[in-house]
Amino acid sequence: MHGAWICGCNKSVPWRRLGRPSGGQLWLHVPCEVVGIDHLWDQTEQQGLQDKVTVVVGSDFGRTPFYNSARGKDHWNVTSMMAMGAGVRGNRVAGATDAHVDALAVNSAFRGML
Numbered sequence: 001m002h003g004a005w006i007c008g009c010n011k012s013v014p015w016r017r018l019g020r021p022s023g024g025q026l027w028l029h030v031p032c033e034v035v036g037i038d039h040l041w042d043q044t045e046q047q048g049l050q051d052k053v054t055v056v057v058g059s060d061f062g063r064t065p066f067y068n069s070a071r072g073k074d075h076w077n078v079t080s081m082m083a084m085g086a087g088v089r090g091n092r093v094a095g096a097t098d099a100h101v102d103a104l105a106v107n108s109a110f111r112g113m114l
Helices: 030-046
Strands: 054-058 081-085
Touching: 030 054, 030 081
Parallel strands: none
Antiparallel strands: 054 081
8 A cells, every 4th residue: 555644734834934044933843743653653553554554754855054045945955754664674874964965975885774
């Protein structure tokens, strides 16, 4: 079975506030995401599917590590993802960035993490 699930959270709270330095309200969405993932996994366990389900959480893009001229942040090619569940060997980090927050090449040591 394949599927996708999107946490809607509170749509009245902006995900980000362009033009404001670090004053965005991203932190308000973190509890929603954590509660959503926790609920998803609780349901997975209640159905007895924890050995058959893999959950991957990610974003379609990251944000620049610096502010633009409007004191906001633009899209960036580096982001984070998380995987948990069946077949995931935990406590590993794949990928890294350099001092300029540019992605470093991923070598074969990170293959087979799932």
